[in-house]
Amino acid sequence: MVEEQDERILAELQKDGRATNQQLAETVGMSTSACWRRVRALEEAGVISGYSALVARERAGFATSAILHVSLERHDVKFVDEFVARVMQRREVLECFATTGDADYHLRVVVRDMDAYNRFLDEFMFRIPGIRHVRTNVILKEIKTGVALPF
Amino acid sequence: MVEEQDERILAELQKDGRATNQQLAETVGMSTSACWRRVRALEEAGVISGYSALVARERAGFATSAILHVSLERHDVKFVDEFVARVMQRREVLECFATTGDADYHLRVVVRDMDAYNRFLDEFMFRIPGIRHVRTNVILKEIKTGVALPF
DNA sequence: GCTATATTTGGTAATATCTACCAAATTGGA
DNA sequence: TCCAATTTGGTAGATATTACCAAATATAGC
Structure with a gap:
């Protein structure tokens, strides 16, 4: 279900949750539109449950x-x-x-x-x-x- | 150092780390430019240490x-x-x-x-x-x- | 192996957003 | 009260998003 390319996306978005779709597409090596759709799918499937700013306690x-x-x-x-x-x-x-x-x-x-x-x-x-x-x-x-x- | 309005920003960015600056400015009640500069300051001061996608384990x-x-x-x-x-x-x-x-x-x-x-x-x-x-x-x-x- | 079908892809363009700059407003000291 | 320093809101060019399409790729049935 969550495959190779999805894991690359997830890893990158865990490192930088505000990476632009363009940066992300480049680092994982696909077009912006394909990348954008996969991210959206991961969000809708609940694999990505949200995004958060990490605040220094x-x-x-x-x-x-x-x-x-x-x-x-x-x-x-x-x-x-x-x-x-x-x-x-x-x-x-x-x-x-x-x-x-x-x-x-x-x-x-x-x-x-x-x-x-x-x-x-x-x-x-x-x-x-x-x-x-x-x-x-x-x-x-x-x-x-x-x-x-x-x- | 971290005051009232900054805490509102931090609280909101913790809830939605990908909120656009416009949304954020509206929810905390200030102009986009003022809001944007405060976020930037919080990042540079290391109060916001990063952003991350939250992945469902x-x-x-x-x-x-x-x-x-x-x-x-x-x-x-x-x-x-x-x-x-x-x-x-x-x-x-x-x-x-x-x-x-x-x-x-x-x-x-x-x-x-x-x-x-x-x-x-x-x-x-x-x-x-x-x-x-x-x-x-x-x-x-x-x-x-x-x-x-x-x- | 071949075709038909479904899925995924990359390009595009209108829309939305970001972000640096400025002048005006506000704040805090002396 | 006045001055200096800081913070503010508005603006506009640069950048990014996101829906759409046609082309490419994968999948299944035979």
């Missing part, structure tokens, strides 16, 4: 971030759905994954400062029903924060 | 991903630098954070299938010198994979 004033290990008391749909719904609408939670291992979920949370993080825990996380355990792993250093899939 | 053929907890034997600069250098150039590692807590590092790794993950461990991770422990937490479900800072 610290320079934008978000000094604090953490990875949370979260476990639920019970795993009834009721509790799981409630947890997922709450997490989805909380914008400080950039990522949330259900995982194997000791914790049920891994979350990455980004806030302006430690004070905001404390409020996040008190006012949001600790009020979610059915939580068994929350362990905070403060991020000391971002070694790498990539979004590009390794084509 | 599974639709692009990357079925498997995991969060790894990694600890080092020793924390001499020598070992740390070596670890960081290797992780940086390995494209399957999308994210790497130095954290507090039981593990020294949290990594998110994305590969095409479990076989590729096994190779990743054998050929890469287990050969890094000075590693004490690697614990794999397979991602069962991506609840949320956001990149937008919560302005």
